[in-house]
Amino acid sequence: MPDQSTIAVDAMGGDEGLAVMLAGVAKARGADEGMRFILVGDESRIADGLRKHPNLSAGAEVVHAPEVIGGSDKPSQAIRRAKTTSMGIAIDLVKKGRAGAAVSAxxxxxxxxxxxxxxRMLPGIDRPALAAPLPTLGANDVIMLDLGANAEVDARNLVQFxxxxxxxxxTNFDLESPxxxxxxxxxxEQKGTGEIxxxxxxxxxxxxPLTFTGxxxxxxxxxxxHDVIVxxxxxxxxxxxxxxxxxxxVADLLRRAFTSSIRSKLGFLISRPATELLREHLDPNNHNGAVFLGLNGIVVKSHGGxxxxxxxxxxGNAAKMVRADLTRRIADDLGNVAQTMIRPAA
Incomplete structure (x- = not known):
């Protein structure tokens, strides 16, 4: 049983570097003091960075990783270095049950x-799918998958997704039948490929356990x-x-429009509450965190920037998935509907 209160963080991944990753972990810890972290990466650099975040000292363990996966590294190269890189070690902590989820940028x-x-994959799943929430005009975001893990899929994969x-x-929106x-x-009905x-x-x-809307x-x-788009x-x-x-x-266009003249600047001051609400709703940082569904464990991909x-x-999204036992829920759903799934082609 994985440690549901602990998140393994690849502290070295991402475009913005260690400082931003540690600041993000500290912010998450501030929002939920019950969360604990295993920070994986260069031990000395992480120790230096933690001095700026005293709230993390009691809730974080550091695991040294001598190497980092680069943005240009091929997956085949990364696999061979799984045991020595911050990303690989963070995932291994989930496998060993020391962490409930791994987060990497x-x-x-x-x-x-x-x-x-x-x-490994959950029984009944052929391929993992990358899923993330996107903003909508509705009461909640929409979960969209797959977002890039599988360029080509068949009908069976789409049903699994x-x-x-x-x-x-x-789990995310507390819905009975999404x-x-x-x-x-x-x-x-006649539109689209044969697989769709x-x-x-x-x-x-x-x-x-869903409502299919076509x-x-x-x-x-x-x-x-819609709550889910496949x-x-x-x-x-x-x-x-x-x-x-x-x-x-849209954000750049509004910024340009509001700075084009003195009258526009006055209009911006009047409409600022509305534009701030729009900015917050569209800010990708408020919807960050894509998860690889279908794995026997939770791995979340944070945007590199x-x-x-x-x-x-x-x-926060990773912690919510761990506490809701998302992996077990998916496994239970797949077991309940196994007889309805398409048999793989010979």
Whole structure:
């Protein structure tokens, strides 16, 4: 049984470096004093950094790692260095039960490859899926998966993603029967690839712990009409990057408009509460933390460029998943619906 109060953190991963990672851990610790951490990385550098965060001294253990996975390292190279790198050791702490989850802002491909080999897949799952919450106009975010782990999938994979995403939504949003849709090029039943149509047929007819809402077009992702949106990793990653780019575009456009003249600056002062609310809602740091669903353990990927606030959000999400026993919930759901799943092709 993993230690549900402890999170292993790859302190050396990420674009912003050790200082931001430690600041994020300290922020998460400040929000929840019951959390404990194992900080993995260069022992002397972490010790120096911890002097700036006295609230961490009583709640953090340091495990030395002599190497770091670089952003350009190939997954095959990372796997061979799993036992000596901060990322690999953090994952191994989950495998050994010393931590309930691992959080890293490092190389996504390397993180997935090492996590898959070390933790293995849950029974009934063929491939892990990268899932993350995205902001919507609804009462809660929408869980979207896969966001890049699997460029090509079949109908069986899509059904598995739906079951895993629904379990995540029930945990994250406290929902009894999450609304699940399949991303497609149209809402009509005859639209899309054979894999998508076949997955839809299974989701419509099977007895699953979710409410299947049919096909979802790209312009409906943020409407709040769905709790989970399922797709292959190719389309999901493009949709995610497009949404992030659009959010930055809107923010930059507003900034340019409000500084174009004295009248615009006065208008900004009047509308500032509304623009601040918009900025906070669209800030990716407030939705940070993608999880590899389908593994026999919890591994969370923080955005490489996340701020300390974003790192704290990712850690908080990881802790919530551990306490809700998300891995067991997914395993139970898969066991309950095993007879409805598509048999793999010969």
């Amino acid at each position: 490092g190389n996504t491909g390397a993180l997935m490859a090492m996590a898959k080999i070390s933790l 739906a079951v895993m995403g629904a379990a995540y939504a029930r 609304r699940v849709g399949l991303l497609n090029i149209g809402s009509e 149509r076949e997955a839809a047929q299974v989701l419509r007819s099977a007895t699953l 096909f979802v077009e790209g312009d409906k992702l943020a409407r709040g009409d 797709c292959d990793g190719f389309a999901g990653n493009i949709a995610l990057k497009t949404a992030e780019g659009t959010a930055r575009f 996340a701020s300390a606030s974003g790192v704290a959000t990712a850690i």
